[in-house]
Amino acid sequence: MLADAPLHYVDCLADAVKFVDWANALANRGNPVAYDTETTGLKWWTHPFVRLAQFGIADEAWALDIQRWRGPVEE
Numbered sequence: 001m002l003a004d005a006p007l008h009y010v011d012c013l014a015d016a017v018k019f020v021d022w023a024n025a026l027a028n029r030g031n032p033v034a035y036d037t038e039t040t041g042l043k044w045w046t047h048p049f050v051r052l053a054q055f056g057i058a059d060e061a062w063a064l065d066i067q068r069w070r071g072p073v074e075e
Helices: 013-029 070-074
Strands: 007-009 035-038 050-057 060-065
Touching: 007 013, 013 050, 013 060, 013 070
Parallel strands: 007 060
Antiparallel strands: 035 050, 050 060
């Protein structure tokens, strides 16, 4: 049930490491992951283009601020 699904916001290095471990574990098992981005508003073509990246599976999700956590997102 979605009400019980953990939602994580990466706000420190420890969270970023947990996110990368989570994503790598899913990739190693071949599990699909949904990915979405949020732009900075109506002028999406201006820098910075993306402000938030979101990753999720059926029962867990992660959100990362692109400006602060670009490395883990690219990983």
